Amino acid sequence: MQREPQAFDRVLSSMCTEPHPVAREAAERFLATNPGDPGTYPTVAALEDDAIAILGEIAGLEDPAGYVASGGTEANIQAVRIARERAEAKRPNVVMPESAHFSFQKAADVLGVDLRIVPVDEQYRADLEAVRASVDSDTALVVGVAGTTEYGRVDPIPALAEIAHSADAMCHVDAAWGGFVLPFTDYDWHFGHADIDSMAIDPHKMGQAAVPAGGLLVRDESLLDELAVDTPYLESTSQATLTGTRSGAGVASAVAAMEELWPGGYRSQYARSQNNAEWLADALEKRGYSVVDPTLPLVAATLPRSTFDALRAKGWRISRTATGELRIVCMPHVTREMLASFIGDLDQLEVRASVPVVSDD
Amino acid sequence: MQREPQAFDRVLSSMCTEPHPVAREAAERFLATNPGDPGTYPTVAALEDDAIAILGEIAGLEDPAGYVASGGTEANIQAVRIARERAEAKRPNVVMPESAHFSFQKAADVLGVDLRIVPVDEQYRADLEAVRASVDSDTALVVGVAGTTEYGRVDPIPALAEIAHSADAMCHVDAAWGGFVLPFTDYDWHFGHADIDSMAIDPHKMGQAAVPAGGLLVRDESLLDELAVDTPYLESTSQATLTGTRSGAGVASAVAAMEELWPGGYRSQYARSQNNAEWLADALEKRGYSVVDPTLPLVAATLPRSTFDALRAKGWRISRTATGELRIVCMPHVTREMLASFIGDLDQLEVRASVPVVSDD
Structure with missing residues (x-):
């Protein structure tokens, strides 16, 4: 069997995570x-x-x-x-x-x-x-x-x-x-x-x-x-x-x-995940996206479909709500570094989108 | 966690087995x-x-x-x-x-x-x-x-x-x-x-x-x-x-x-399991138990409830059919040695049962 399991370093859509x-x-x-x-x-x-x-x-x-x-x-x-x-x-x-x-x-x-x-x-x-x-x-x-x-x-x-x-x-x-x-x-x-x-x-x-x-x-x-x-x-x-x-x-x-x-490890994990969700929500809001307040460690935000597809094409495992919003679950394997890298990719796409296309591009 | 998983060396009742x-x-x-x-x-x-x-x-x-x-x-x-x-x-x-x-x-x-x-x-x-x-x-x-x-x-x-x-x-x-x-x-x-x-x-x-x-x-x-x-x-x-x-x-x-x-490994496993089932059926029949012919690697035989309970008390994981027969599934982990040891324990019980009980026993 040649196939290798999915790495978790780009999984932002799952409600499952790497086992402890x-x-x-x-x-x-x-x-x-x-x-x-x-x-x-x-x-x-x-x-x-x-x-x-x-x-x-x-x-x-x-x-x-x-x-x-x-x-x-x-x-x-x-x-x-x-x-x-x-x-x-x-x-x-x-x-x-x-x-x-x-x-x-x-x-x-x-x-x-x-x-x-x-x-x-x-x-x-x-x-x-x-x-x-x-x-x-x-x-x-x-x-x-x-x-x-x-x-x-x-x-x-x-x-x-x-x-x-x-x-x-x-x-x-x-x-x-x-x-x-x-x-x-x-x-x-x-x-x-x-x-x-x-x-x-x-x-x-x-x-x-x-x-x-x-x-x-x-x-x-x-x-x-x-x-x-x-x-x-x-x-x-x-x-x-x-x-x-x-x-x-x-x-x-x-x-x-x-x-x-239970309980200490889960408590600190909750704090980490919740902080990450708030950081991500903040980062998305600053970029002009409409964000649903993350009252638990889960972020939803409006994002153009083309941007969503481009991020998936870069390997990000992201999903959408029934109404089409980007949905990111801050599970234990989702680190601040992953989210920063995700936002970095988003910024890159947005820059490209705002630059006029030239034939050599 | 102190608990250890069940070893398979006495499991004769399961339709699951040790993974390859x-x-x-x-x-x-x-x-x-x-x-x-x-x-x-x-x-x-x-x-x-x-x-x-x-x-x-x-x-x-x-x-x-x-x-x-x-x-x-x-x-x-x-x-x-x-x-x-x-x-x-x-x-x-x-x-x-x-x-x-x-x-x-x-x-x-x-x-x-x-x-x-x-x-x-x-x-x-x-x-x-x-x-x-x-x-x-x-x-x-x-x-x-x-x-x-x-x-x-x-x-x-x-x-x-x-x-x-x-x-x-x-x-x-x-x-x-x-x-x-x-x-x-x-x-x-x-x-x-x-x-x-x-x-x-x-x-x-x-x-x-x-x-x-x-x-x-x-x-x-x-x-x-x-x-x-x-x-x-x-x-x-x-x-x-x-x-x-x-x-x-x-x-x-x-x-x-x-x-x-598939197919070679399963073929030899089938042959091993089927041989074991026939060996066990034969061993039980020789001891006077009524055995259902094992047309696939699964043996059922009448056995007194007290004998069944005594074998379970010795650690054998065995089960019964709805009508109370002993039922043994010859899964891949079930070896001839395990079955011989099982029959050995059965023989020991039968010898004891046939010896008059004395007060010092």
Whole structure:
């Protein structure tokens, strides 16, 4: 095999990152284990308990229950599935802001529930009036996002939980990306702040674990029963995951990263990432681009499509929001030097664009 | 982290195995990539095309289409999902033999389809008369298994495909475990042998790749459209997988293992595993146990529960079929020496059981 993996030195678009060295080491050691078969692989099954314990601590959840999923998509699908199973409606619906991740669209397709997508306010957060107006007796779940994919915004989680419960619906928080930075902010986002029922929180994003290490947390362990199927030939009684065989590497690396970095390491990483985001936002603004205030370490700014394409042609891995803005995620591997080099390339393009083209150029 | 991964020297129950050294090396190199985001990680996305090309060759599929899934469970769920989307019935049903994997139960739960479970014949293969009697105009999918989880049996795939298509249903083959041994047998099991529509075939089982590396193959690429959701902010247009972020390690290790081992390495591994299974079956039969003939490298035998428990207490990772038989999977890491040591422990237990208990014992 001649192909070499992508280097991270120009990756500005990913919500994944280079695993922390201790996470990589643990992933390599546990590469050949399967937490989906705890009777055969008891050590990694015990590690999964450790992972859920630390995730619970991070997310303000006493007596935490849940499992290490393949990622935020699986955790979101499973949360919708729990709500569907609990609902009495013939055709349950899920109410969520338009800022929610497309995995909820996948969940709705797979699970046969209706999605009611409500607008966001001028701060890109779920519009509470719209949520209230959309919830009805068929609503199984209200979704709030703690760290949106496009602008890093945090929905008003306590109010969403209240609306959900007033309609006998459940409340799920998608903190897949935000969960490892929000503990160092003033936001109300977790089980300790609001009466939420479930959460997606991914060690393999800001948690610096190796892929695949997502997290599903539930307030009440009995919620996992909604997901369980009997597992003959495995020496365990049931399986609540969406996948069967799972990666022991993901589980072990999640534990290693969280034991190493929670809370001090994550706190300093948050500070570094947030500073970088603010520096980048500032640099873009100074150059006349319209920038969405980076309230978490994620920067969005308007940029002409031709400039975007030229930067991609220079090897920068950048992405766009649904409305076409440049979107840069300040993950742990994104350094100030990378951002300065990116801005340098942008400046060079702009200079060229402003110079009249001559035939020898 | 003090915990050490499970050694494989007593694992007789798993359908996963130690990754081949080249697969491990590739997994470690690609640990920090995400084929779920091909715009950001183009190299691993190209590797996934290589994986599907080789899987197609193994499974007799020209112009192969599909993707590297988290495992057989995801591939089976997705096959049911494709069939559900194609079906016109309001409540589609899936017809499958009772020998099919429990992931189809999970698929039915998640996707809201009915499962019609039909008996097997005296050879533990789908009973064709029962399948015919169960199929009706609401049938979306007929499932055949090529290498069952409990007894390693291969259903009559061409006949199942015929029954499926005569009812305008699709036909899916679960070769998650069998796919890397069946090419060296006389069975009719793949796209070249029968008019099947989709297949689960897992590199991370007999293919010796690292978890997670399952495989979903479809005869016609347009079938994947049934699974696609739009993916804003990713620099690719749509995503057909069930999970979002995926493990580049799994993809890279699948390609490395298959390039190294297909076909010669897999052929000799099959011969070794099959010989081991026959040796073990013979050893158990000689000791008076009733053994299911190992037509593929998987041995099932009746064994008293107390003996089973005593062997587990000695550290053997063994499992049972739904009816309680001992079940041993002769994976690549299972050597003749391991099996001889296992039989040695069994003999010791039997000697003890036949010695009258004295108070000093």
